[in-house]
């Protein structure tokens with residue numbers, strides 16, 4: 205039992221901060237498993253072709269890949285995992301050289317980006333690992349332009365509670381609590397769209413800042 209617990213704790217740690225060889229494997233599994241959620245998150249951005257967009261906590265890089273398909277956009281990727289950053293630098297070397305992709309080491313709670321730098325942000329399966337959610341949401345609002353859009357993707361908290369690894373450090377906040385915190389950070393319109401089938405469907409929280 206202790207062994208199983210240790211394995212689950214290790215998996216939870218890797219999901220929250222993919223590191224080394226195991227982290228690279230986790231990144232690839234995430235790319236496959238989360239692709240449909242990330243495709244829906246990118247579609248929900250509804251951005252003009254010429255815009256600055258970001259994926260915060262991009263993990264294995266599936267979101268960067270999909271965002272880079274949109275010619276004319278400049279894509280910004282922020283990660284705290286050096287393993288995921290190194291993978292992205294290798295995989296997207298051409299896009300970085302062409303100035304289409306900028307990668308940064310950083311955390312959602314303290315973003316290495318200027319005020320009003322972005323038109324839209326996606327961040328999927330990340331907020332479970334963020335202790336200070338209010339600080340993170342303030343940062344996301346700060347780096348977006350007036351009228352900018354944040355698309356947050358999360359698993360359904362009730363379903364995720366049933367996954368044994370989430371007992372090891374995941375913060376599974378109820379959707380209503382998340383929506384209140386997002387509103388508190390200054391977003392005015394927040395829509396909860398479901399992606400997938402049945403109770404296991406993900407939540408896409410599509411959040412707009414006021415235009416001013």
Ligand SMILES: C[S@@+](CC[C@H](N)C(=O)[O-])C[C@H]1O[C@@H](n2cnc3c(N)ncnc32)[C@H](O)[C@@H]1O
Pocket residue numbers: 219220221222234235238242260261262263264266267282283284285288310311312313327328329330333334
């Ligand atoms: C479960 S993975 C999700 C990756 C990807 N967004 C996806 O949906 O497949 C979580 C990622 O968030 C990153 N992460 C965790 N805490 C973070 C934070 N405070 N700020 C930015 N990224 C963070 C981790 O390094 C990891 O790569």
